[in-house]
Amino acid sequence: MARKTPVRGQMAVLHPMRIRADALPLADRMFNLWTLTALMLAFAAVLIAPAFAQDAAPEKPGVISILLEWTPTLAKGFGFNVLISILSMAIGTAMGVVLGVLQVSPLRPVRSIAWLVTQFFRNSPWLVLLFYCILLIPFQIEVFGTTIPFPGWIKAVLGLSLPVMAYMSEYMRGAILSIPTGQWESAESLGFSRRQIMTDVILPQTVKRVLPSWMNLYAVLTMATPLVSIIGVNDVMALTRAALSAEGRVDLLIPMYLYILSWFFIYCYPISAVTRLLERKYSVKL
């Protein structure tokens, strides 16, 4: 095996990604795939612990065959998680971009309110936000005589879109402020209005800068979607619990939750891998 010899100018210390993790504040470092996965595991453990108290039925079909048998049902539930994550992400991103732009408004009151809203939702527990949405949004509303129903899962989508909005707002504010002021000035001297400068010059340049954080946020959001099972949405977590109680077997608990965890891992890991790739690419070029 040929060993890699150090190349001049390629010293590890020059690589920006090596110092990045340490450069982040602790709170941000905690907010990643692995801590979230650990949290989910703990969450699962709490859920399955009571089941250990009961005795399992004596005759046993194989664990694998049971898992396979339940797979279509669980897959439907997982699809629901994915749907919820995509919708929350879409709504949250749209609102977050607007809120982020308002955070740099030249009007002080607008700026302050946008800042307050951002900070409020960024520092609220997601589960509490979900409960609030369930409680505050009526199950249907009447507009011009037509009734629009609001099932639980739509409320869950809205509830999860709030923290997404807040994080996105912060990312956008940071990205907008990181664009050199010369861009504003040259656009202004060409006669662009402030709104035009924002939409045609500044916002397009923020895309690259925000993309890695945005993707990371999506992975975190996806891993948080099982929270919706607590408020009665039939997601993969709720269905797993239902399947387990239908089977009534203690030895299924660990494999089945592990099975579900692996789905999340397979879905989220590529996202976070691509995110790291983009971060490395753009951190050099910007």
Next chain:
Amino acid sequence: MTWTPDQPIVSLRDVHKSFGTVEVLRGITLDVMKGEVICIIGPSGSGKSTLIRCINALNDIQSGSITVEGLEVNDPKLDKLSLRKKVGMVFQQYNLFPHKTVLQNVMMAPIKVLRQNRAEVEARARKLIAKVRLEGKEDAYPGELSGGQQQRVAIARSLAMNPDVMLFDEVTAALDPETVKEVLTTIKDLAADGMTCILVTHEMGFAREIADCVYFTDRGVIVESGPPATFFDNAQDPRTQQFLSQIL
């Protein structure tokens, strides 16, 4: 008041400008006639950039008056767009839009701001790009160009708005020595075409060659001014003499 070409196209009267408590411009008065080229020189921090930015309303002023083609720049009711259509500006750091190609950079303002027909704008943009000698670079991104090339794109981008006056703020200061010349040549061509130019520059040879009038600023006032021949060879004020002896 309507402006006629026999009046100064740009006129400053006793302009004062402060940032907080620091007075950066302390009574600037100067006139520029249509087609004239004036150069502003002076030590760093003497307010040259501020002066030129005030003409374009990128900075406001505390007192005095600035008019461009009779348009009162410091009027709070001023329609900034009508001013920006008349005045083009080129910056030291080029400030091209990095997410747009050369051609898009040049075409953007006429289409978005003036709402001109895209095909006509494109034809004009291609001519301008040729004029600054960058044919073949239409589809390149700014990041792929040298500093001198970027600066020439910035000039073409300003020209696409058909301005009557061009402001240049140390546009060669960030360039490699070998690319300075190509940008200066572009500006020379412009001046030869009769464009009114106000330049802040440290290129004394260039100023001597191109300027109709040279102004020397120090600490927010114009110390001395005159046609380049008298200015450079026969400076009266000791501050001008000292500055010239340092830089020449």
